[in-house]
Amino acid sequence: MTILENAPRENIKLPEKLGISTGYFACNIIYQTISTYLLFFYTNVFGLNAAVAATMFLVVRIIDAVANPVWGVMVDKMKAGKRGKYLQWLFFGAIPFTVLSILCFYSPSLSAMGKIIYAYVTYVAMSLAYIVVSLPTSSLPAAMTRNSDQITSLTSYSDFAANVAGMCVSFGVPLLVTKISGSYSGPQSQIGWLATMALYSIIGCLCFFYSVKVIHERYVLSSKEKDSVKISDLFTEFKTNKALVILALIFILSFGMQSIVNSTSSYFVTYNMNQPNMLKWFNLLGSLPSFVLIPMFPLFKKWFGKRGMLVIFFIIEIIGLGILYFGNAHNTALMMVGQLIKSCGMLVATGFIWALVPEVITYSEWVTGRRLNGVLTAVISFMLTFGMALGGVVPGYVLSATGFSAKLAVQTATAMGGIKTVMCTIPAVLVVITIICVLLYPLTDERLAKITAEINDRSKKNA
Numbered sequence: 001m002t003i004l005e006n007a008p009r010e011n012i013k014l015p016e017k018l019g020i021s022t023g024y025f026a027c028n029i030i031y032q033t034i035s036t037y038l039l040f041f042y043t044n045v046f047g048l049n050a051a052v053a054a055t056m057f058l059v060v061r062i063i064d065a066v067a068n069p070v071w072g073v074m075v076d077k078m079k080a081g082k083r084g085k086y087l088q089w090l091f092f093g094a095i096p097f098t099v100l101s102i103l104c105f106y107s108p109s110l111s112a113m114g115k116i117i118y119a120y121v122t123y124v125a126m127s128l129a130y131i132v133v134s135l136p137t138s139s140l141p142a143a144m145t146r147n148s149d150q151i152t153s154l155t156s157y158s159d160f161a162a163n164v165a166g167m168c169v170s171f172g173v174p175l176l177v178t179k180i181s182g183s184y185s186g187p188q189s190q191i192g193w194l195a196t197m198a199l200y201s202i203i204g205c206l207c208f209f210y211s212v213k214v215i216h217e218r219y220v221l222s223s224k225e226k227d228s229v230k231i232s233d234l235f236t237e238f239k240t241n242k243a244l245v246i247l248a249l250i251f252i253l254s255f256g257m258q259s260i261v262n263s264t265s266s267y268f269v270t271y272n273m274n275q276p277n278m279l280k281w282f283n284l285l286g287s288l289p290s291f292v293l294i295p296m297f298p299l300f301k302k303w304f305g306k307r308g309m310l311v312i313f314f315i316i317e318i319i320g321l322g323i324l325y326f327g328n329a330h331n332t333a334l335m336m337v338g339q340l341i342k343s344c345g346m347l348v349a350t351g352f353i354w355a356l357v358p359e360v361i362t363y364s365e366w367v368t369g370r371r372l373n374g375v376l377t378a379v380i381s382f383m384l385t386f387g388m389a390l391g392g393v394v395p396g397y398v399l400s401a402t403g404f405s406a407k408l409a410v411q412t413a414t415a416m417g418g419i420k421t422v423m424c425t426i427p428a429v430l431v432v433i434t435i436i437c438v439l440l441y442p443l444t445d446e447r448l449a450k451i452t453a454e455i456n457d458r459s460k461k462n463a
Contacts, residue, residue, distance in 0.1 A: 012150055019214035020144075020154055021161035023090065023137045026207035028165035029200050030101050031130060035388045036169055036262040038104060038123075039396055041193055044185045044406045046107050046115060054396025056120055060127050061389040064382060071131050072378020075139075084217040086136035086143055093132035094208035098201040100126035105197040107190040131381065133208065138384075139377040142358040143217040147452075149298075151358045156297045159351035163290030168200070170283030174266075184279070185270070185406075240367055242442055243360045244376065247353070249437045251383035254350050257430040259391025261346070262286070264423040267399070271411045272329040272419055285339045290347045297352055306356070306445065310349050310438045314431050317345025321431075325424035349434075359443050366451045369458075395422045 039057070042048040075089065082088075103122045110118060141154045173196055177184040181192030265286070269279045300309045320342025327334045361376050402418030404411060411419070 012145060012154065015214045016144070016216060017154060017157045019211045020140060021157045022207040023140065023211035023215070024158040025161040025165045026094075026204035026211070027130075027134055027137055028162040029168055029207075030097070030204040031134070031388075032166055032169040032262075033173055033197060033200055034101060034104060034126070035259050035391050037173060037193075037266065039263050039391070040185075040266045041105060042119065043396075043399075043404075045187065045189055045193060046119070047112075047187070047406075048115060048119060049400065050396045050404060051400035052116060053119075054393050054400065056116075056123060057389050057393045057396065059120070060124055061386050061393070063124060064127055064131065064385050064389075067128055067131055068135070068378045068382035068385070071135060072376075072381075075135060075378075084143075084215075086139045086217060087212045087215060090133055090136045090208055091212045093129060093136075094205045097126070097129040097133050098205040100129050101201045102194070102198045105193045107187070107194070127385070130385070134385075135377055135381050137211075138354075138357065138381055140215060140217070141354075142361040142377070144215070145218065145358075152298055152301060152355050155352065155355040156294055159297070159354065160290065160294045163287050163294060163347060163351070166290070167284065167287035170262075170286050171280045172196075173200075174280045174283065185276075241360065241364050243356075243363050244379065246437050246441050247356050247360050248379060248383045250353055250356075250434055250441070251380055252387040253430045253434040253437065254353060255384050255387035256390035256394075257387075257427040257434070258346055258350050259388040260394050260422060260430075261342075261391075261427050263391035264395050264419060267395070267404075267419045268324075268329075268423045272416050272423075273332065273335055274330065275332055278332060282336065282339055285336060286343045287347075289340065289344045290351070293344060293348050294351055297348075297355075300348065300352075306352075307438055307441060310352060311435055313345045313348040313352075314435050314438070315345070317342050317349065318428050318431050320345060321424045321428045325420060325428075329420075356441070356443070359448055362448065362452060362455065363443060366455055394426060398422045 039050075039053055042053040043050050075086065079085075100122060104119075104126050106122075108114075108118060141151055141158075144154065145151060174184045176196040176199070177189055177192035179192070180195050181189040183189045184192065265283060266279060269282050270276045273282075275282075303309075304312060320338050320340070323338030323341060324335060327338055329335060357377065357380055360380075364376055398418045398421065399415070402412075402415045404415040404418065
């Protein structure tokens with residue numbers, strides 16, 4: 001392990017915390033727009049069949065399954081540039097990711113097959129560009145500090161920023177699209193979607209550049225360690241790092257659940273609630289609680305411990321999903337209460353699990369003697385993107401199987417039942433499985449403190 005000579009010591013000050021915040025804001029304002037609305041855009045605006053769109057999401061995730069770990073190994077093997085090991089790729093990848101994200105929401109006049117080809121090309125290219133920027137962003141906390149309290153602080157800042165982005169996405173996107181086009185559904189809304197995505201992507205790109213300017217990397221692999229990194233390290237980590245295996249499952253399940261709910265909310269509000277004008281307010285309740293809850297992460301951790309905190313808030317989420325499922329969908333006030341309760345649980349639980357990523361990296365360093373930020377973050381990033389892809393794959397196939405048609409203003413009872421199943425039942429099942437995984441997570445604060453102390457002692461002896 002190399003401690004970079006020009007990096008300030010491990011006292012992370014406000015500018016760097018803001019830098020990590022803007023990086024997460026950038027990723028989320030762009031990619032949350034894609035993961036939340038792209039399926040709806042494809043079916044209701046661009047004119048793709050739901051099953052065709054779902055298959056495309058699945059194919060892209062298979063490509064990601066190869067690209068993510070390969071990119072993680074490549075990044076760990078590369079030299080740190082003048083901007084750092086991870087920050088340099090944030091700098092180089094920002095503009096391509098921005099442009100390709102905009103193109104995903106462009107609607108060229110093409111034949112049915114031409115539209116499918118265009119959607120595949122732009123979505124695959126955007127997903128690869130996202131890997132280039134998301135892996136460095138996710139790797140940065142572990143490259144900045146080993147300290148558990150500092151990591152919790154960074155997680156609070158980054159999650160707060162991510163949820164500000166989420167609010168911009170949930171409330172702002174339908175509002176802006178409707179303001180520009182007069183509607184957020186149908187071919188007439190094409191320019192609204194394109195303009196909104198362009199605005200959000202450019203803002204995100206500028207935020208990436210700010211992150212590159214103010215963040216300092218402190219811990220990277222030494223030249224000897226860097227040269228020894230290989231793709232087989234992925235399999236070795238899964239054999240020796242139980243915490244990684246469990247955290248990978250938690251990421252797939254929790255972000256799969258989150259993405260499925262977010263992708264389906266547009267359909268649920270439009271058809272089941274029959275309140276399309278309420279979509280922005282319904283989605284706003286999906287982000288608004290973060291402004292109160294996320295700054296309280298350190299307190300929640302102190303009161304309940306990591307595992308207790310996650311279990312409690314996942315249970316709160318299940319209660320909210322139950323209200324949405326069993327309540328009368330035409331009772332708007334009740335649906336809003338259910339959404340608020342569900343969101344309180346989901347925001348805290350899915351937000352805090354990011355604090356576990358540097359822990360898993362530290363545990364790996366303790367076992368292997370190498371801090372494989374890129375490799376391990378690539379594993380987690382893949383699990384995240386795979387989970388988020390479920391937001392396109394699962395709703396797309398279920399909607400197609402239950403007879404959903406974007407051409408119908410009023411859906412059949414079977415189709416609306418399918419929407420409710422995807423919105424509530426499937427996510428609730430995923431949350432229950434996630435709780436079981438959380439209870440099996442092996443790294444307590446006490447054990448992690450002992451591991452960190454041993455690593456520091458080892459580093460001093462080798463200095």
